[in-house]
Amino acid sequence: MINFEGNKEMLQTSLNKNSTHSSLIDLLNNNAKKHPHKIAFKYLIGEEDEIFLSYKQLVVDSKRIAAYLQNKGFPGKQALIMYPPGVEYVKAFLGCLYAGVIAVPVYPPTLSRNMDRIKSILVDASTNIIFTTSQLHSKIVKHFSEETASMDIKWICIDELILPQADQWTLPNVNGESIAFLQYTSGSTSQPKGVMVTHQNILYNEEMIKKAFNNNENTIVLGWLPLYHDMGLIGNVLQPLFLGGTSILMSPMDFLQKPLRWLQAISKYKATVSGAPNFAYELCVKKITDEQKTLIDLSSWKVAYNGAEPVRYETLKKFAEAFKNCGFKEESFYPCYGMAEATLFISGGESNKKPIIKHFDSQALRDNKVQETSESNKSTALVSCGTTYLEQDIKIVNPNTYHICSENEIGEIWVNGVNVAKGYFGTGDNASFSGLISNESADKYLKTGDLGFINNGQLYITGRLKDVIILRGKNYYPQDIELTTEKAHIGIRNGCSASFSITEENEEKLVIVAEVERAYRPRESSHQNEKSDANNVLTRIRQKVMEEHGIQPYCICLIKTGTIPKTSSGKIQRNACKQEFLNNELVIWHIDKKE
Numbered sequence: 001m002i003n004f005e006g007n008k009e010m011l012q013t014s015l016n017k018n019s020t021h022s023s024l025i026d027l028l029n030n031n032a033k034k035h036p037h038k039i040a041f042k043y044l045i046g047e048e049d050e051i052f053l054s055y056k057q058l059v060v061d062s063k064r065i066a067a068y069l070q071n072k073g074f075p076g077k078q079a080l081i082m083y084p085p086g087v088e089y090v091k092a093f094l095g096c097l098y099a100g101v102i103a104v105p106v107y108p109p110t111l112s113r114n115m116d117r118i119k120s121i122l123v124d125a126s127t128n129i130i131f132t133t134s135q136l137h138s139k140i141v142k143h144f145s146e147e148t149a150s151m152d153i154k155w156i157c158i159d160e161l162i163l164p165q166a167d168q169w170t171l172p173n174v175n176g177e178s179i180a181f182l183q184y185t186s187g188s189t190s191q192p193k194g195v196m197v198t199h200q201n202i203l204y205n206e207e208m209i210k211k212a213f214n215n216n217e218n219t220i221v222l223g224w225l226p227l228y229h230d231m232g233l234i235g236n237v238l239q240p241l242f243l244g245g246t247s248i249l250m251s252p253m254d255f256l257q258k259p260l261r262w263l264q265a266i267s268k269y270k271a272t273v274s275g276a277p278n279f280a281y282e283l284c285v286k287k288i289t290d291e292q293k294t295l296i297d298l299s300s301w302k303v304a305y306n307g308a309e310p311v312r313y314e315t316l317k318k319f320a321e322a323f324k325n326c327g328f329k330e331e332s333f334y335p336c337y338g339m340a341e342a343t344l345f346i347s348g349g350e351s352n353k354k355p356i357i358k359h360f361d362s363q364a365l366r367d368n369k370v371q372e373t374s375e376s377n378k379s380t381a382l383v384s385c386g387t388t389y390l391e392q393d394i395k396i397v398n399p400n401t402y403h404i405c406s407e408n409e410i411g412e413i414w415v416n417g418v419n420v421a422k423g424y425f426g427t428g429d430n431a432s433f434s435g436l437i438s439n440e441s442a443d444k445y446l447k448t449g450d451l452g453f454i455n456n457g458q459l460y461i462t463g464r465l466k467d468v469i470i471l472r473g474k475n476y477y478p479q480d481i482e483l484t485t486e487k488a489h490i491g492i493r494n495g496c497s498a499s500f501s502i503t504e505e506n507e508e509k510l511v512i513v514a515e516v517e518r519a520y521r522p523r524e525s526s527h528q529n530e531k532s533d534a535n536n537v538l539t540r541i542r543q544k545v546m547e548e549h550g551i552q553p554y555c556i557c558l559i560k561t562g563t564i565p566k567t568s569s570g571k572i573q574r575n576a577c578k579q580e581f582l583n584n585e586l587v588i589w590h591i592d593k594k595e
Helices: 005-018 024-034 055-071 087-099 112-124 134-147 199-213 230-243 252-257 260-269 278-287 313-322 362-366 478-488 527-549 574-582
Strands: 039-045 049-054 078-081 102-105 129-132 154-157 179-184 194-198 220-223 246-250 273-276 303-306 333-338 345-348 357-361 379-383 393-397 411-416 446-455 458-464 469-471 474-476 492-504 507-516 555-559 588-593
Touching (some): 024 087, 024 199, 024 230, 039 230, 039 260, 049 087, 055 087, 078 087, 078 112, 087 102, 087 230, 129 134, 134 154, 179 199, 199 230, 220 230, 220 260, 230 246, 230 273, 246 260, 252 260, 260 278, 278 313, 278 492, 313 333, 362 379, 379 458, 458 478, 474 478, 478 507, 492 574, 507 527, 507 574, 527 555
Parallel strands (some): 078 102, 078 129, 129 154, 220 273, 273 303, 303 333, 507 555
Antiparallel strands (some): 039 049, 333 345, 393 411, 411 446, 446 458, 492 507, 555 588
16 A cells, blocks of 8 residues: 555545545435435436436435445455446445445456456456346356466345345445456556555545536436446446435446437436547547437537547547537537546646647657647647645656656656545556656656647647657557548548557567548458558558658558457557467458568
């Protein structure tokens, strides 16, 4: 565990100033007394059915689960929460909080590679306890019998139990410093690590979100993001509970199968806050027809947050144009930045103001320099991720010297604040939580691993430190090359490409891997026609990458739909993709390699 010894007094003073609650338990009990009959959650099933849960019923049900866990001697232990999306997930998570059990939200395994992640989390979290439903247990237990036979898994199917009454619950010995849950990272650049998130971290970060979004108890939050993911859990579950507001939840699959459902739900329930990663806005533009748009009213949508992956200027522009006649306002867009190690939220703009977009010289960015310029084919458009909130501090630091960067220099983003978690549980390397700035105070900073800069007080993200491609002394950001790849040809799937470098003949060379749309690949054509179509795609990608980045790709692989390595939250795993390329494990449709 990491203690912020250098600024502990400041952190506690700041927490006391911005929160009147000692723990999430205290907060939830208070809101249940204040709004006993108010709807805390609605869960949407498809487009018609709803499940309601009041604040009073939520707390009663959570306390009953907690009383059972306390009777079984689980307080102080870690336990995986493996539930399908829905109100039962919320009750199981809060039941752990009320019992003093450290919850570990995870995604139920559906494929063998998901099982590898679950097994590594069980080992790292030092637990063999899994809370789930009887229905899900019957579906997934066979995976566990094969993979974790030696771990003696203890299955707790809450829906099969006769639970004690809520009055048998006893207040656990928890305070602000107590660990509330372990948020396992997505594993986009390394193995998943369990972030130790305390009650204090959550309360402070929720206050930051409240202030940034200008939320209150009348706020209606709506979302489909997975509840095992920090955006779904902190943003769509705990923020409404923090406010005493209402949360409307829906399944991620309901959105992915029919993106219209998301916007229809915002329209129907007059949601004021809802958001998602950039790809979701792209999907809405692509899948929702003009006829369907006539059935949508988005005028209630005040904060449309966009985070968890690069925020694209082109996406904001296309979405605002596509849905302006539905009442969507450009100033509702809210680009933001965050990560599990900081609980969730790190920075964001001002609500009810248009996003700040600026153009910077592309060549200067490759040289780690910041040079603002006008829009041209030699510039890169970047969307501001806003500023810090409350007393959190953000610095841009040279990752090699640990000196603070100048304003026109790109560096690593470092963060210090009450929202920064204690560290990684188990085997995680906690050096990331112990950043010390050269010639500065003894305050410890979280080294985010993200690169960026501050321009006129606004934070801009340029990429991940571990993902940067260095070719002939120049820095290239993979997400920029991937965007060029996806725009090069209609046959390339959005959000399904990866770029990285490999060493070939003692020189770093660029490799691009991209999925091809199912509808684009010819099904009944001659081999020659298929090859001709593939060559057209490959030529367009090579041409556009040369034009926009001045790089000659060494190798371009077109691969089967749905096979590019991604995390459980949908982020591209570039390093895993690189390893599959090197091991000849990619499911390749066509390949073009320049010898």
